[in-house]
Amino acid sequence: MGAPRPLPETDGRLTENIVHFTRALRAAGVRIGTAQVEDAVRAVAAAGFSRKVDFYHTLRAVLVNRPEHLALYHQVFAMFWRDPEYLEHMIHMMSPSVRRDSEKPRPESAERRAAEALTGADVARRAEEARQELQLDMVLSWSATEKLRAMDFEQMSAAEAAEAARAIRTLRLPVPPLTTRRRHPATRGRTPDLRATLRQSLRKGGEIGRILRRAPRTRPPDLVALVDISGSMSAYARMMLHFLHALAATGSGNWGRVAAFTFGTRLTNISRALGRRDPDAALQAIGQAARDWDGGTRIGAALDRFNKDWSRRVLGQGAVVLLITDGLERGDTALLARAAERLHLTARRVIWLNPLLRWEGFAPEAAGIKALLPHTSQLIACHNLDSLAALARTLAQGGARA
Amino acid sequence: MTALPRSIDATIDLLGSQRYVCGRALGTVAFLALDLGKPLFLEGEAGTGKTEIAKALAAALGRRLIRLQCYEGLDAAAAIYEWNFAAQMIAIRTAEAAGDTDRDTLQKELFSDHYLIRRPLLEALEPQPGGAPVLLIDEVDRTDAPFEAFLLEALSDFQVTIPELGTIRAEAPPIVILTSNRTREVHDALKRRCLYHWVDFPGFAREIDILRARVPEAADTLSREIVAFVQALRGEDLFKTPGVAETLDWARCLIALDTVSLSPEVISDTLGAMLKYQDDIARIAGAEATRLLDAARADLARAS
Known part of the structure; x- marks a missing residue:
């Protein structure tokens, strides 16, 4: 786009205010680079400043690049770009001393984060308030038969962390690599590499000595893990998450990107939390993100939600699903069978890891297991799974009898 | 321009x-x-x-x-450019046969515009x-x-x-x-x-405008019914929610069938234009279609 243009001259303090606005957005959790701030000022100069709705869309086009941030942007915009008196009023309203609960409207989504971003000083007070509201939530949801609670995990010991790293390094998942459509030079490739051959021949004055070849490149498939965190699986929750974190953090070339979800009575995407480098911080974040620890299991409903909300976004490029559950369904097994079938049709492979199954005299009797079994590519069963090393070994062996 | x-x-x-x-x-x-x-x-x-x-x-x-x-x-060969290797090979052979072995001239000729296949990005x-x-x-x-x-x-x-x-x-x-x-x-x-x-999916008013602009042959009442029904359908818990393209396709299907007004039977017969997954079709066909159609009609009646 040619030579850099100087920032347009604007009257008054508009540029300054736009910069403040981007800072507020950043504080609210929207990631914005410096270049985007510059673009925002240019864009406003280009679009003109006549109508508020245009101003809104102009800034949005430049500053937001994820649909999940749209609501946040909307709230921050609404709060930032109005009369300063209103902002003052808001701050006033939010302080508990004058707040009258009966008049307070229900906060819209993202409003709290937006408010916190704009009124940094009030964060502590707001947090307290948030805690109060949360308690209210919990009481309410208790009656709605859904048990909600966060989870605190014991911290990793150094020995455990070392063991995890070791186990993951030796782990070979039972998934064949994907053949991509890209090619790379190979002596025994099937297709001739005409470009390289010609280049080589020109070096010899047009003499074609040997035809160089290319072969398709392979890549490891992405991994999508669906982890059951209901009560019956609680003994394994920490280890499974530790395992997933190690998988995501130690890209050893045997799998691609790792996306992970937990489910019990609801489905939670924990991929972002899993991305933290420190395993303790990651487990802490996951413990807070998922709210249905040690509750009941509705595998069918969870898989159904996954199919509808996420499968198109994470299963696109030949991903393999690793389903970690005991298959003991408390919900509707017909729904489970339908959801499992849809999952099996969409995913390249569904590997079911059942850590609570003994093979001696195994017969799929539980209704949930019966519904799930026909729709998995592979069932890996193990019991007495007490260490990551054992888990890695079992996965690598591919559950010999499945 | x-x-x-x-x-x-x-x-x-x-x-x-x-x-x-x-x-x-x-x-x-x-x-x-x-x-x-x-x-x-x-x-x-x-x-x-x-x-x-x-x-x-x-x-x-x-x-x-x-x-x-x-x-x-x-890859780059498909996105930017590629050399026309077959033609280059022939050119080399011809040059050889003619005893023309000046390397520089040959190279210059082989990698000239003439042998370049342009792909979209280069174009x-x-x-x-x-x-x-x-x-x-x-x-x-x-x-x-x-x-x-x-x-x-x-x-x-x-x-x-x-x-x-x-x-x-x-x-x-x-x-x-x-x-x-x-x-x-x-x-x-x-x-x-x-x-x-x-x-995002458009709201009722904009989708009506789109339908009028794109399928002007659809009668006004039918258009309104179509859009109201699709909007109701988008509220359902479907595996794949129909987009605007599906609305337009469906409208064209209905016109081809000389439909004047929607009925549950017509909807069930033509669902394939909107829903592309068997689970979704099985869910909506029949009683559910009737319910959605009634809801859409009630909405329309309230709006007018």
């Missing part, structure tokens, strides 16, 4: 002249993309008109539309009749990360380097539109170079 629009309203009118109905938000983003010369990144569900806007812009501005359809494994950098072209990079989420990284470079400088020929730089940068169906998250770095817009 039409000049670039000078304001948001002019942009909306320009797109409207191509029967592309767009809201204020999309109009603003489109205007900014044209005015600031930044790529436009459109993300959203399939069938919401992301590709159409590129076609409409190209047609309205009288520019050439160059389309690069992305797929997994898309988009070259001057076109009518001015800089509209470059549509469609479904960018289908490629892999390496190609994304390459796009990042190409879109920031608008130049490519061919080792044998040197660097080719666009005199006037093309109007670039990228679309994504979000089957994968495109990297933030690429999105940051662009103006981003999430294309």
